[in-house]
Amino acid sequence: MKTEFWRITLDTNPEDCNLHCIMCEENSPHSTFREQLFKQTGLRRRVMPLDWIEPILQQAAKLGVVEVIPTTMGDPLVSNHIELIAKIAPKLGMKLNITHNGTFPHKSAREWANLIVPITSDIKISWNGGTAITAERIMNGIDFNKAVQDVREFISVRDEWVATTGKYCSVTFQLTFLKSNMHELEGIIQLAASLGVDRIKGHHVWTHFPALERESFKSDAHGILQWNSIVGKANKWIEKYPGKNGKSIRLEGFYELSYLPTDEIPDHFNCPFLGKELWVSALGDVSPCCAPDEQRKALGNFGNISVKSLKEIAEGENYLHLLNNYKQEKLCKKCNMRKPAANSCC
Numbered sequence: 345m346k347t348e349f350w351r352i353t354l355d356t357n358p359e360d361c362n363l364h365c366i367m368c369e370e371n372s373p374h375s376t377f378r379e380q381l382f383k384q385t386g387l388r389r390r391v392m393p394l395d396w397i398e399p400i401l402q403q404a405a406k407l408g409v410v411e412v413i414p415t416t417m418g419d420p421l422v423s424n425h426i427e428l429i430a431k432i433a434p435k436l437g438m439k440l441n442i443t444h445n446g447t448f449p450h451k452s453a454r455e456w457a458n459l460i461v462p463i464t465s466d467i468k469i470s471w472n473g474g475t476a477i478t479a480e481r482i483m484n485g486i487d488f489n490k491a492v493q494d495v496r497e498f499i500s501v502r503d504e505w506v507a508t509t510g511k512y513c514s515v516t517f518q519l520t521f522l523k524s525n526m527h528e529l530e531g532i533i534q535l536a537a538s539l540g541v542d543r544i545k546g547h548h549v550w551t552h553f554p555a556l557e558r559e560s561f562k563s564d565a566h567g568i569l570q571w572n573s574i575v576g577k578a579n580k581w582i583e584k585y586p587g588k589n590g591k592s593i594r595l596e597g598f599y600e601l602s603y604l605p606t607d608e609i610p611d612h613f614n615c616p617f618l619g620k621e622l623w624v625s626a627l628g629d630v631s632p633c634c635a636p637d638e639q640r641k642a643l644g645n646f647g648n649i650s651v652k653s654l655k656e657i658a659e660g661e662n663y664l665h666l667l668n669n670y671k672q673e674k675l676c677k678k679c680n681m682r683k684p685a686a687n688s689c690c
Contacts, residue, residue, distance in 0.1 A: 347658055347667070349408050351413065351621045352609075352624065353622070354397065354429070354486050355392070355623060355625070356397070356415045356420070356427075356429075357418065359381075359418055363485040363601060364485055365482060365483045366481075367550070367552070368546075369417065369552050369638075371637075373484065374555050375553065377637075387398070390626035392626040394424075396628070397429060401436055405408065405437065405438065407655060407658060411438055411439050411440070411441050412438050416634065417637070419449075420442055436642060437572075440460070441466050442466070442469040443467075444467060445483065445496065447494075453497040466514045466515065468516040472522070472525050474529070475488070475528060475531065478528055479491075481586060482524065484526060494539075495539055498673065499515055513581070515540070517541050517544045517545070521547065521548055521597075522559040523559050529578060533584045533593060537585040537593055541587075541593060542593065543600075548562055548680045551563075552678060559613065560605065574598075575599065582595060608677040609678065609682050613682040614682060615670055616633065617633040627648045628646075628648040628649045629645075630654065632666055632667075640675065642675055644665075646663050647659065647660060
């Protein structure tokens with residue numbers, strides 16, 4: 345495999361979030377991550393120094409990177425890193441790609457949209473229910489009705505921007521596939537279409553905690569049959585509920601599962617990240633993918649930006665070995681993020 349890097353994620357503030365979603369590795373009510381972090385490092389929270397950001401992005405630009413994702417562990421709009429990234433990235437020819445929990449802290453949704461829309465390719469808004477009772481149970485701390493209003497306001501600014509400039513920032517609902525929310529998928533699609541959302545994207549839950557095992561469709565053969573039925577219905581629902589522009593919402597990650605829970609992922613399911621994206625942690629460690637923090641450590645030590653450049657890491661022996669042999673790795677054999685060759689993930 346060749347490397348053709350185009351995107352980088354800076355996990356600037358992984359513990360900073362105003363919600364406690366049940367499936368979050370760091371901030372879930374089920375998580376003991378913070379206690380373990382303190383025991384292991386003496387840190388209560390990890391925060392990337394602001395003066396690291398520009399050098400990292402400059403190095404990334406030299407690798408060919410054209411898009412930067414502010415933190416996906418934690419929420420990017422909670423910290424002040426986002427505004428610095430928003431100033432630096434466009435000067436280097438980079439767009440932002442944002443994953444956000446839908447709460448729009450510190451500013452109104454309109455104010456955030458005015459900052460984000462002109463410099464962003466896509467904003468992925470975490471969305472985990474078609475009703476308040478389901479969404480608020482999964483995303484502890486969210487006000488579902490306010491989130492709907494805020495998304496509507498954000499998209500109105502986006503639409504004004506498109507009408508004025510002809511440029512586009514897409515809006516995505518990002519789902520975690522759970523047995524306790526996918527019964528509301530039709531309602532999610534209907535709501536997304538009415539708001540002007542462009543895409544619904546998702547992945548199966550990472551079972552970080554025993555409490556999440558019952559949420560996974562991949563846990564048994566019956567769950568897989570349930571999931572495959574949902575996929576068939578989803579493709580009908582996007583036709584039933586066209587978007588504001590008359591076009592169907594795009595679905596990503598909605599493909600049938602053909603293997604049993606005990607099976608390894610089929611060989612034709614490929615990694616969408618290796619050779620294309622890099623992750624830099626708040627402490628400077630570089631990772632090859634977005635697998636759960638503790639699990640991806642099993643893939644090896646690739647280097648820290650305080651010691652090596654991104655180029656040195658990407659051309660290093662450990663990274664190139666993984667790039668060409670990842671399908672033999674225990675974690676990769678079961679990875680929720682690998683996709684059939686015909687599917688994309690961004």
